[in-house]
Amino acid sequence: DAKTTQPPSMDCAEGRAANLPCNHSTISGNEYVYWYRQIHSQGPQYIIHGLKNNETNEMASLIITEDRKSSTLILPHATLRDTAVYYCIVRPALYNQGGKLIFGQGTELSVKP
Amino acid sequence: DAGVTQSPTHLIKTRGQQVTLRCSPKSGHDTVSWYQQALGQGPQFIFQYYEEEERQRGNFPDRFSGHQFPNYSSELNVNALLLGDSALYLCASSLARQGNSPLHFGNGTRLTVT
Numbered sequence: 001d002a003k004t005t006q007p008p009s010m011d012c013a014e015g016r017a018a019n020l021p022c023n024h025s026t027i028s029g030n031e032y033v034y035w036y037r038q039i040h041s042q043g044p045q046y047i048i049h050g051l052k053n054n055e056t057n058e059m060a061s062l063i064i065t066e067d068r069k070s071s072t073l074i075l076p077h078a079t080l081r082d083t084a085v086y087y088c089i090v091r092p093a094l095y096n097q098g099g100k101l102i103f104g105q106g107t108e109l110s111v112k113p
Numbered sequence: 114d115a116g117v118t119q120s121p122t123h124l125i126k127t128r129g130q131q132v133t134l135r136c137s138p139k140s141g142h143d144t145v146s147w148y149q150q151a152l153g154q155g156p157q158f159i160f161q162y163y164e165e166e167e168r169q170r171g172n173f174p175d176r177f178s179g180h181q182f183p184n185y186s187s188e189l190n191v192n193a194l195l196l197g198d199s200a201l202y203l204c205a206s207s208l209a210r211q212g213n214s215p216l217h218f219g220n221g222t223r224l225t226v227t
Contacts, residue, residue, distance in 0.1 A: 032213050043117070043203050043218035044156065051213075087155060093213040099146035099161030099205070100169050101216060106155060 003027070004088045006107045012082075014113050018075040022088030025069040031092050033064060034101070035073045037084040037109075044087065044103075047073065051093075078111045085109075115140055117219035119204050125225045126194050134189045134222045138206030144168075145187040146216065147179060148203040156203055162187050163209050191224075199226045 005023040012018040024033060032051050036044040048055055048062045050071075055062045061074040075082055085106040118137045126132050138145050144163045148156035158171040162181035176192045185206075191198055201223050205216040 034215065036218075041220075043205075043220045046215040046217060049213065049215060091213075099144055099163075099207065099216070100158045100171065101146075101148075101156075101205075102158070103155030 003090050003102065004104055006086070006088055006104060008105060009108045009110070011110050011112060012075075012078045014080060014111055015077055018078040018082065018109060018111070020073040020075075020086050020088075020107050020109065021070065022073070023070045024088070024090050027068050027090050028092070031090045033062065033068075033071050034089045034091055035060070035062065036087045036089065036101075037082075038087070038106070039084045047086075049091075078109075080111050080113065083109060083111045117204055117206050117217050119202075119219040119222050121222060122220070123223045123225075125227060128194055128196060128226055130194050131190065131192045132194060132224060134191075134202050134204075134224070136187045136189070136204030136206075136219060138185050138187070138204075139217045142206035142208050142214075142217070143185050144207045144209045145181060145185065146205045146207070147187070147189045148205065148218075149173070150201040150203060150221070152200070159189070194226045196226050199224060 034049040035047040038044045050062045064071045087106040146161040147159040150156040161169040165181045181187045201221040203221045205218045207216045208214040
């Protein structure tokens, strides 16, 4: 079973920030939080990951609460091309054991004009 | 910088047949994982290969087997195909020595079993 809980769907207006929440209350100390997205008929695309500090890259920002039990992925200026299913995944940082990702149902984000 | 490539992109097989899917990892990566994604579901982990050996396996029957070659590319073999094996098969690659190396996915092979 997935170790994360996400809302099944969300809407966002084009040009506005999209804030996608994720609950991971049973996360362990050595587990990272990863975000992927999957556009219809394509493979999952890596977005960002973090351990306990907030992270930002060219695609998004990741905000992790101090107790690490939840996080939020922020797409600062959503475009129609950001419409996709977004998956929040926790994964241990172990040598040669990182091939297994447990995907939940994800959040289907619809960006509307 | 080539990403993960998979072939073929689409495949139609008959129940009972065998199929082989192929994957080339992202340049610089040495670990390959395979996933099955049924329609409307999230991907499910099949197994992971590193140093030409299966290192981790998900809850899939022995009909699913794999291989990794010295150049790190990989094959997924499925024997005695069932209608329920129809799915998108995804390959992902990563770097073993970096425990938090993100997995990078290909766009998959769409397998239809009739």
